Amino acid sequence: MDRGALRRGVVARGVARRSYLSPQARNNVAGYLFILPWLIKLLFLIAGAMLASLGVSFLETDFLTKFNFVGLRNYTKMFEDPLFWQSLKVTAFYTFGTVPLAIVFALSIALLLNQKVAALGVARTVYYLPSIVSGVAISILWTYLLNPRYGLVNQGLAMLGIEGPKWIYSTTWAVPSFILMGVWAAGGNMLLYLAGLQGIPTALYEAAKIDGANAWHCFWRITIPMLTPTIYFNLIMNIIGSWQVFTQSYIMTSGGPNNATLTMVLFLFRKGFQQFHFGYAAAIAWVVFAIVMVFTLLVIRSSEAWVYYAGELRR
Amino acid sequence: MRSQIQQAIEVQQIDWERVVRQVRQVVGRLLLYAVLVAGGILMAMPFLWMLSASLKPTNLIGVVPIVWIPPKIVWTHYIDPWAVLPFLTFYRNTIVITFANVVCILLTTSMVAFAFARIPFWGRDVHFLILLATMMLPGQVTLIPTYLLWSKLRAVNTFWPLMVPEWLSAAFDVFLFRQFYMTISPELDDSARIDGCGWFGIYSRILLPLCKPALGVLAIMNFSYNWNNFFDPLIYLNDPQRFTIALGLLYFRVRGGAGAETQDIGGLMAMTIVSMIPVLIVFFIAQRRFIQGIVITGIKG
Numbered sequence A: 001m002d003r004g005a006l007r008r009g010v011v012a013r014g015v016a017r018r019s020y021l022s023p024q025a026r027n028n029v030a031g032y033l034f035i036l037p038w039l040i041k042l043l044f045l046i047a048g049a050m051l052a053s054l055g056v057s058f059l060e061t062d063f064l065t066k067f068n069f070v071g072l073r074n075y076t077k078m079f080e081d082p083l084f085w086q087s088l089k090v091t092a093f094y095t096f097g098t099v100p101l102a103i104v105f106a107l108s109i110a111l112l113l114n115q116k117v118a119a120l121g122v123a124r125t126v127y128y129l130p131s132i133v134s135g136v137a138i139s140i141l142w143t144y145l146l147n148p149r150y151g152l153v154n155q156g157l158a159m160l161g162i163e164g165p166k167w168i169y170s171t172t173w174a175v176p177s178f179i180l181m182g183v184w185a186a187g188g189n190m191l192l193y194l195a196g197l198q199g200i201p202t203a204l205y206e207a208a209k210i211d212g213a214n215a216w217h218c219f220w221r222i223t224i225p226m227l228t229p230t231i232y233f234n235l236i237m238n239i240i241g242s243w244q245v246f247t248q249s250y251i252m253t254s255g256g257p258n259n260a261t262l263t264m265v266l267f268l269f270r271k272g273f274q275q276f277h278f279g280y281a282a283a284i285a286w287v288v289f290a291i292v293m294v295f296t297l298l299v300i301r302s303s304e305a306w307v308y309y310a311g312e313l314r315r
Numbered sequence B: 001m002r003s004q005i006q007q008a009i010e011v012q013q014i015d016w017e018r019v020v021r022q023v024r025q026v027v028g029r030l031l032l033y034a035v036l037v038a039g040g041i042l043m044a045m046p047f048l049w050m051l052s053a054s055l056k057p058t059n060l061i062g063v064v065p066i067v068w069i070p071p072k073i074v075w076t077h078y079i080d081p082w083a084v085l086p087f088l089t090f091y092r093n094t095i096v097i098t099f100a101n102v103v104c105i106l107l108t109t110s111m112v113a114f115a116f117a118r119i120p121f122w123g124r125d126v127h128f129l130i131l132l133a134t135m136m137l138p139g140q141v142t143l144i145p146t147y148l149l150w151s152k153l154r155a156v157n158t159f160w161p162l163m164v165p166e167w168l169s170a171a172f173d174v175f176l177f178r179q180f181y182m183t184i185s186p187e188l189d190d191s192a193r194i195d196g197c198g199w200f201g202i203y204s205r206i207l208l209p210l211c212k213p214a215l216g217v218l219a220i221m222n223f224s225y226n227w228n229n230f231f232d233p234l235i236y237l238n239d240p241q242r243f244t245i246a247l248g249l250l251y252f253r254v255r256g257g258a259g260a261e262t263q264d265i266g267g268l269m270a271m272t273i274v275s276m277i278p279v280l281i282v283f284f285i286a287q288r289r290f291i292q293g294i295v296i297t298g299i300k301g
Helices: A005-014 A022-033 A036-056 A073-079 A082-111 A118-134 A133-146 A152-159 A174-184 A187-197 A203-209 A215-244 A249-252 A263-276 A277-308 B002-053 B087-119 B126-133 B141-152 B158-169 B171-182 B189-192 B199-210 B210-230 B231-235 B245-253 B265-297
Strands: A059-061 A067-069
Touching: A022 A036, A022 B087, A022 B199, A036 A059, A036 A277, A036 B087, A036 B126, A036 B141, A036 B158, A059 A073, A059 A277, A082 A118, A082 A174, A082 A187, A082 A215, A082 A263, A082 A277, A118 A187, A118 B002, A118 B126, A118 B265, A133 A174, A133 A249, A133 B002, A133 B210, A133 B245, A133 B265, A152 B002, A152 B210, A174 A249, A187 A215, A203 A215, A215 A277, A249 A263, A263 A277, A263 B141, A277 B141, B002 B141, B002 B265, B087 B126, B087 B158, B087 B171, B087 B199, B087 B210, B087 B245, B126 B171, B141 B158, B141 B231, B158 B231, B171 B210, B189 B199, B199 B210, B210 B265, B231 B245, B245 B265
Parallel strands: none
Antiparallel strands: A059 A067
């Protein structure tokens, strides 16, 4: 306890001030004053902006000359737009590829690093590093790493006697390239798993050993269940992040080749900020939102079946 | 004599089991380290390639097989680009935005989180649920009206759209910070209140000094987020004099908007490395505290 801080507080304030407000009223005033920045953001930049966004999605507008009400036409137009379906396909492919692989990768690294290894700091840094570097730097770097002729990846594969594909220049391999990059940068989650692993009481393993459990049992019956809250949190965050993938396709491929990497947010960006169909772009944003919501709710609804909180009895 | 030999044999028998176990352990360790080192090399290779490319003459970059260590180290890639584009301006802009944001975020987030953790005001739980729910909101949903708002305020091409929303605190940060406050005993507040401390006094004089680890985590997270941010500058900034370093790198890649991709791959790699250095320095200085902070704050549903 920081006694100095305590004493300073006491000396500075002296005796309690008298107030005409009841204690609850004072709490209310103080509470709302303290959360004022968040309230402003919630009212204007979140709730207000969402309502406005819904409104804009019913308009045909470039925000300058025309504001025409078109009802649901932006949405119906979207569902007839092959580019929209392409972007949906690309983004779904990326999400379903990256999310599970990133979780398995980050979890495996965390399990390895949890074996009381020497030079833990160095190892942790090496695996964590890619996740703190900016998306722009990573995208620029990988553009050259994935160069079919002289890039690092294909030269490494050539050493193994494999002729590498054309990666971001091939319609088949462009999205897998992004998945590869996503897994490489998944070390950020590793720290959370490591923290989770270190929070598992050793008594559980000792008790299991006395009962004759081997390492395999311990892993599936103790480690994984105890980690499910962390996995759950990462799963939701990764799903939300993956559906918004943008930087790679904007910088590395401009959505190509032949729209093979046209992600939903890139599609939105083009419609809104390059072609000035802001109404259409807002409608796309709502579809992205709906998709993210559906998947998040699916995970949340399923969580009761597989997420285990220590100290909570199974119903 | 005889009993000694017997003893020795017995000891040896026990030793054999132990040896097998130890060998197994050593082999397991070796395997573990082999996997870790191999994985580490794979993770680090891209960075090494970039470093190598930035230090060799451009004509050696496309050579197969890779020339890892050039015959003569070339530093021009780190010097020339500064004269081609106003990189100093890009850095100044990025530093201004990042610094202002981190300071304001620390202030507002710690206040908002304090209210959610400590003050029993009406509607607190509902507000907290709303806050959690907004964490699942993809930013695009609010993007277009927000852009319209800033353009009506004639603030496109200024730093305000990149700063003000950040200053108003973010749900994820508030959640993290509130979890940290929850680990501090409320008895501290009670004794301070008996001695006449108001809510602001409890926040500023008692809890905040105890929150240095959480403030550290928040500072690092937001430093790297703002330094690396790309989407918002891309949307709001279009005058190269106002570019951040993330935009500047891209601008350099297309040769200052000349269309075709730059041939100066070495320079691009060098400037990319330079752009990463501030984040790396902050990370290395604060690594200990950062990782501790993540462990302490934890992620508990």
